[in-house]
């Protein structure tokens with residue numbers, strides 16, 4: 001497939017070329033953070049609270065320190081005073097430095113099961129592990145707040161006495177567990193419901209889940225004799241982590257360098273630092289490199305899962321399906337410290353999918369004695385979509401309208417005012433819904449016993465800043481350095497953009513991910529912003545490189561730069577093409593001599609946000625005796641805009657859909673009074689090869705009008721529709737409406753039994 | 762201090778004699794003692810398959826196997842598949858069919874695939890799913906991995922005929 005943009009045909013953009021870094025990924029040579037062991041490395045292990053909430057009365061490490069091989073023990077007492085307590089160090093998700101530090105290492109109180117209370121550095125991991133059991137900690141258990149709705153009640157124990165509810169009205173008066181209350185309103189809600197012929201009102205629950213990256217967090221921290229700290233780790237956001245560590249340890253940012261190594265999945269969960277803080281304290285204390293590798297249990301317990309939620313949706317509609325009023329309420333769990341802010345806003349913006357006569361939204365963030373929660377691929381939006389997209393389906397059923405027709409009737413149009421008051425960018429929503437309706441995935445006859453469900457997700461992406469630069473070599477090849485960590489194919493996509501712009505082959509340019517000393521500030525690899533924002537930075541860097549090359553060619557050929565043309569690796573004078581110099585000759589005559597290096601910088605930021613849209617159709621069979629749901633067919637429609645590398649885009653769509661299906665059917669944290677009981681891959685059930693069908697990834701829609709390339713974010717939206725798409729399919733197959741995710745066999749079975757008992761609601 | 766013991770084994774065709782802590786797993790021996798970090802740890806209790814290697818030609822979860830059990834055995838890891846710079850057909854197929862994203866599950870999956878295709882040279886989709894079900898991948902949704910295995914099967918058959 002040849003991609004074009006404004007009539008220009010691309011040669012490299014749009015080709016599904018294999019990854020430029022794939023050989024080292026199949027031969028075991030790629031260096032992930034646990035693979036690095038520096039000379040003289042000590043091994044760090046973390047001691048964690050068995051209590052979800054407790055006062056730490058005493059920590060005695062004397063016995064541990066006597067164990068041969070143990071070099072140091074640190075606790076919260078080793079932290080320096082925090083100067084910038086309220087500084088926002090979150091990046092993607094706003095969180096105050098003080099709260100972030102409290103989450104990473106307990107001081108006077110353990111706030112959740114798995115909260116780090118001490119850490120050990122020893123000569124081998126085995127010794128460090130042995131030493132943990134020799135550290136004595138005296139705890140005084142405190143009342144546990146383990147449920148978001150209980151946490152909101154006025155008589156609930158309060159976790160942070162200083163916490164007040166933030167809202168547009170300012171800060172609340174009394175101490176509370178409610179950190180944030182967001183309200184959005186439009187039109188006359190009461191009248192909207194009065195005008196309705198039918199009103200649907202439902203409550204939904206979504207359990208806490210984990211991003212489930214297969215690589216546990218790992219890091220090595222080294223401090224040199226002059227106090228420069230270098231952190232080698234598995235991160236989505238090297239620059240944000242540099243700010244975090246510098247702020248939390250009260251160091252100048254110039255003395256902290258983050259070197260991102262290969263990352264084995266992140267999905268939002270590796271944006272902030274986690275083991276880095278205690279490891280840095282151990283490195284400071286011992287003067288030796290310290291390496292900490294988390295276990296799977298630690299990853300589940302204390303890295304930052306995605307929030308569980310309660311939601312309430314009420315829709316009023318005319319008999320023809322037109323929505324007259326829409327009300328929604330969401331409560332999301334931030335875990336032990338406030339700062340899940342992005343999730344509420346994401347959910348709110350997601351509600352811009354449909355025109356509603358009147359609208360009211362209330363979003364709350366609540367603290368509990370659980371791990372701090374973090375973004376997970378389109379943060380909060382699966383929780384958001386499960387409620388509204390299930391309710392839309394129920395409305396369609398009640399009105400006897402095709403669920404896609406109901407959505408087409410109410411679909412927002414480009415330029416409509418969104419729920420957050422801003423203007424909706426181009427989405428192609430209506431056209432996409434019509435395309436899906438005509439597609440065999442929706443239109444083909446259904447086999448008996450099966451149910452088919454559809455759901456939509458939409459979000460806005462492209463925030464943050466990115467940097468890149470390109471340098472020319474004396475042989476006419478190039479090096480590209482990007483600030484974005486390569487989560488999955490970033491290097492390849494960026495090389496495609498650079499090579500296309502420079503008119504060279506992919507093999508003529510090598511790419512590396514810079515550390516925080518070697519490339520300009522770049523926001524995290526989150527928010528589906530890489531292709532859109534970093535892509536724009538790389539495009540600028542390549543254009544600037546080309547401009548410098550033309551300038552040098554002009555000097556050489558003694559004409560004005562404007563007279564120079566470039567094609568097929570040759571610079572020539574436009575009206576005298578015989579006057580020419582090849583790209584290789586020009587570089588040879590320049591870079592190492594003459595006017596010197598050629599360096600093109602590109603910085604991108606403050607870009608117009610761009611929408612991404614996904615419509616999923618899931619098909620299920622339900623075993624009525626066990627409640628087990630089989631996903632027999634799954635089709636993901638998505639508008640990627642211009643797909644730089646279609647194969648990588650498909651991979652993102654399939655991967656996100658698979659995670660969403662996992663969340664829909666099996667994944668969830670199980671708790672016993674604030675204690676996590678399924679912190680392993682056996683009891684926390686992620687999809688295996690046996691659980692999923694092949695996933696059809698279908699591109700729909702047009703290139704984006706926003707941004708220089710026509711690309712859209714592709715990484716996240718695919719996790720949004722699966723929860724409701726599967727729920728709607730279960731309803732179509734069985735007549736039973738599921739309102740709690742994951743929709744496990746047990747839950748489906750009990751819903752079926754209730755349904756058959758005649759007590760349908 | 763824990764007492765170390767001598768272990769003699771063959772790794773990727775080369776004989777090795779090393780001193781190991783008897784509590785070390787094969788995974789730890791490979792990674793920490795032999796610097797063969799291609800084999801990955803995802804869970805250390807047998808649930809993810811990232812640590813899969815072949816022992817005397819049979820697939821084994823190295824996180825559940827003690828290093829000391831390897832006395833006299835022959836271990837094949839992902840580092841031992843390629844012949845010089847010539848990749849093994851299974852490795853080639855994973856690249857061509859985009860059977861990897863972050864690549865962390867990939868070494869384990871490739872080893873499981875090699876083992877599968879040795880026993881079942883031309884597996885059906887269902888046979889692939891059954892035989893690789895012990896390997897978790899969080900990035901791909903498995904679709905492109907299955908295509909990689911199918912393509913590897915074809916490549917291997919062409920090599921043989």
Ligand code: FES
Pocket residue numbers: 801802803804805806807808809810811812813822823824825
């Ligand atoms: S590390 Fe061995 S199965 Fe997960």
Ligand code: FES
Pocket residue numbers: 214264265860861862863864865866867897898899900901
């Ligand atoms: S490619 Fe990332 S876990 Fe499989």
